[in-house]
Amino acid sequence: METERFEALIDAILAIIITIIVLEIPLASTGSWESLFELKYEFAIYAISFIVCFNFWNFNNNIYSIVNRIDYKVIWTTGISLFVFSLLPYLTTFVAENFYLFFPQFLYGLDFIVTAILSLLIGKFLIQADPGNIALQIAMKPQPMYGTIIIVIIGMIIGYFAYPPAIIICCLLSIIGVWTIPKLINV
Template sequence: MKTERFEALIDAILAIIITIIVLEIPLASNGSWQALFDIKYEFAIYAISFMICFNFWNFNNNIFSIVNKIDYKVIWTMGLTLFVFSLLPYLTTFVAENFYLFFPQFLYGLCFIITAVLSLLISKFLKDTDPANIALQLALDKHYAIYGTIICVAIGMIIGYFIYPPAVMICCLISILGVWCIPKIQCHLS
């Protein structure tokens, strides 16, 4: 199967997820700086959720630009990934309203980890579907950034459980920055 319609579906779902997240940000109660400051947690978690969505789109856009064909395993695994990812608007609001509680932060991080694990599966299935595509094989050869994401968020969960629950959200943000930096580091080391 060709990938254009599949890519369009992914783009549409991510656009809807981002729209729902932004619509969930509460309005400031009045036009004052204090009112804006009062919704600082809602805005912070929105910004991180937006970056997560953009990062997910960017990863898929870059990978699917070199994919020649997909199969049912890729389609269904991506469908499951998008289902988990579609929980992000709810989890964003849940964390914003319970910023210093571990359980909402844990669920937010768990969504992030499950998405990363499913991305590993999608990468494997893409490589299996098109073994002759050398560019794809090389692009999906090493998964340091995804492994780093899983480890970083897991560390955030441990810190969040014992010390400071927002550490989970902070580690999600750090892992996104790592995804952007690790490929550049790998290029310089090669």
């Protein structure tokens, strides 16, 4: 199967997820800076969730730009990944309303980890579906996903014992690391 329609589906689902996240941001109670500042956690978690969504889109866009063929394993694993990822709007609101509690932060990080694990599986299945694609084999190095999982688990440990927002901070740091560390190593 070719990938254009599948890429369009992924783009549409991500657009819906981002729209839901935006719609979940509460309005300021008055037109003052103070009431807007009261929503600092909502805006912070929204910004992080937007970056997470953009990262997910960017990853898929970069990978599918070099993929020639997909099969049912890729489709179903990506569908499961999108389902897990679609919990992000709920988790964004859950964290925003309970910013310093471990459990909401833990669920946000767990969503991040499960999505990374599913991305590893998708990479494996993409290579199987398109075995002659050398560019795909080079692009699907698993180390960045392993790094993401490790960084978020470290955040969970810190979050459990000391500071729950460390989890969401580590989610953000893992995205920054995935896109910058390989560039620094290849320089």
